[in-house]
Amino acid sequence: MTDVSLFSNEQIAALLAALPDPAFILTRSGKYAALFGGTDARYYHDGSALVGKSIPDVLNGEKAAWFIAQIAIALAKTGLHVIEYQLNRKDVKGLDADGPEDTIWFEGRVQALEYRVQGEDAVLWVASNITASKKLEALLRMQSETDALTGLANRRKLMQALTDNYELFARYQTPASVLIFDIDKFKNINDTYGHLSGDKAIQATADVCRRELRTTDFPARLGGDEFVILMPHTGWEQAKPIAERLRQKVPAALRTLGTLGDGATISGGLSELLPGDSSFEDVLKRADDALYRAKRDGRNRIVHLEA
Structure with a gap:
């Protein structure tokens, strides 16, 4: 441990003033x-300019109460209290129009002091701006959950969404439907026009999903030309018109790509979560079985399976 007696009061003050991150002394009541x-x-x-003010003077309602609660938690602990939090212009009084538009993220390291300040228990609160690392974290998460070709959710993100909706169904009987569809005779597009043309067809299909689906629907690319649409809070009867709209709109979009879209159609299988399902895999398998039945029955159709 450093012997502080080696430094004069002026040197210690200069060291504290040179800290790159701000370090606040905050009292229990929230005074700076x-x-x-x-x-x-x-x-x-x-x-x-904050010194002498209190947190409610600076921050709005719930945010001010949250900060004071964190001070109380730190004072009740024997060790360091580490938290992450965000601030935006709506949180800070007087910044509704003039403050930064982006949310700023901080890591707070809060330690109770062994002495009282201005007659109150107090903490040292060191605030480190972690916005850049948060943005990088969000970018990496998005990349890990997004299909690179289409921009839709990938298989990993789809499985998580299916799991979440199955848990809602198991607990609250909240309905959800699943559509699996693909482009009929897609192999012919790749073989005749090349894989780049096949990629264009897949991208055009994804664009239709973004345009035609509801904001609550969850489109994903399962792989190849196979897409899955999760429709939360939707029974199969309500999902069927949505699926039929895709059956009409996707071929129309593919025809705009030129000869590779001539005669293009899609086939799909539709099912919904049922009381006997033990996991989301059950509804996914029914939808997949319905897709194969649609292929067997002549393609260019949506088939529904209940069990």
């Missing part, structure tokens, strides 16, 4: 008793 550091101008403005 002191501020040190915050010299990294890339992330922080001069906060010296």
